[in-house]
Amino acid sequence: MIHDYHVTYFLISVPSVYCLPNEKIGMEVAFVGYSNSGKSSAINALTYQKKLTKVSKTPGCTQLINLFEVSPSIRLIDFPGYGYAKKTKKSKNYWHDVICKYLKKRENLKGLILIMDIRHPIKYLDQKIIESALSVDVPICTLLSKSDKISKNILQVTSKKIIHDMQMMFEKNIQVEPFSVVKKYGIQSLKRVLNNWLR
Structure with missing residues (x-):
């Protein structure tokens, strides 16, 4: 199925995975990565909407999970970035730990888009995210932003x-x-990946 990502709209922001919509309904793809890796910019590029997600110049300031609806019951989930260097170790790892739990429990998750800055790839927390996804057979596509x-x-x-x-x-x-x-570049490839997962 080919989706029209141009019409994607902001649905809701939630403080935790326990506040996400009923996982028995619809399908979703999650966007994850280190703080300042370019997650919000990737979603804006995918949807051709410059202000759909707020692109912050200050890493680590986003502390809510943002949900966007592509079409009824088809969602993109934008998680806050993990690993912001100026935070304590516990704070740096907080969203990484949340994402790992989400990966293991979310039944309607169809795939994971992992954003990595091509100049700083495969950092420690990225490795752990990939391992968590593979352990539950969640497909992964890595974008080298x-x-x-x-x-x-x-x-x-x-x-x-x-x-x-x-x-x-x-x-x-x-x-x-x-x-x-x-x-x-990479936008059309991203669309093909999402369309394949969200059939």
Whole structure:
């Protein structure tokens, strides 16, 4: 099924996974990543709406789970970023721990979009998120955000290395896509992934 992501709209913000809509109804895809990895920008690019999600210049300021509805009962879930360096260790890991619990319990979750800054890929908490998703067979697509920040040649080499490293770490093929909001690449690939998951 092909969805029209242009008409996606903000549904609700909730403080915890226990406040999410009934998991027996509909389907959803979660967007996760480190603070300032580009999650909000990726959702805005996907939906061609510059202000659908608030893009903050201050990492770690978003503390609510934002839900967006693509069509009736089809949702995108935007989790706050994890691992903000200026917080205590407990605070840095808080949203990471919430996401791991969500992955293991959410029945209508169809896939996970993991955003990683291509210049700082596969950090420790990213690894733990991937392991949690794989343990419950949740499909993963990794977007290498901010790919416009490096040259095209370095992008190709870096992308291949990240794919190789992830295959060695997790012994599974995890889809990896270079992504740039500025240069508008990776958006069509993201749409294809979502359409496949949300059939």
